[in-house]
Amino acid sequence: MPELPEVETVRTGLEMAWVGHKIVEVELRRKTLRFPFPEDMIERLQGRKIVAIRRRAKYLLVDLDNGSIWLNHLGMTGRWTYDASEYDGKHDHVMIRFEDGSVSVYNDPRRFGVMDIMVGASHKLLDHLGPEPLEDWSGVELADRIGGRKSPIKTLLLDQRTVVGIGNIYACEVLNRVQISPTRKGGDISEEECRLLVSESRKVLLEAIAAGGSTLKDFKAVDGSLGYFTHQFRVYDKEGQKCPCGGTVERFMQSGRSTFWCSSCQD
């Protein structure tokens, strides 16, 4: 489900619902998602007040009032909702109840999501992550990182070591907007093109955040609202349809993922 704009949309929603509230009850309906829940996750959350919710890459970092951090990743289909009146959906795996009686439920059909409690400031899953595209990224930085690489630029943009937050939708959209072929080798991308990739990536991500993310099937914000950036897709999931340039959108597989692009304007 979530790339940076979707995670950011969820973060904003959770921030409004959770910050300042104390967790009084946590219930786990199963022992694992992608990894097992930490043994002591329930005890570490119960009785804690949430003081802030941050995002690093596609991870949500929930700051607790004792200094520890509750790490969340939504995988492909993870979703938080609040004020869920029921907690018996087939894929409702986690429930947290706050002091004021409100309830939030984590639902995740494919269970690729992750939850963990960080004790220090670092975590194995965060160690290798590249720059935040909306903060400390630049054309020079990107050129540095992909220089000499033989992998296709599409694959490199998806690699969270190159830059974080970009997934399959936005990688396709950005490459179409800058008219670069997804098959170009990283090492063959000029510094000027890197600058272009950086500025256009930021633009697309910000537009998508403003639209509340992209809803393909099941993505929804915490309050249930849909993401409207889907309507601004130029190529993603548009095989056979018209690219804005007049060409036709094509699809092929790269490293196991579908790439949507237009051979008329991207080269």
Place this chain on the structure above:
DNA sequence: CCGACAACCTGACGGC
């Protein structure tokens, strides 16, 4: 070191 690929899991959809 690098890149392709399978694996994790459920559900939706199209073809027969």
Place this chain on the structure above:
DNA sequence: TGCCGTCAGGTTGTCG
């Protein structure tokens, strides 16, 4: 109606 193959917003680990 059912069965099978394919694909889906992500990430990790393995193999050549």
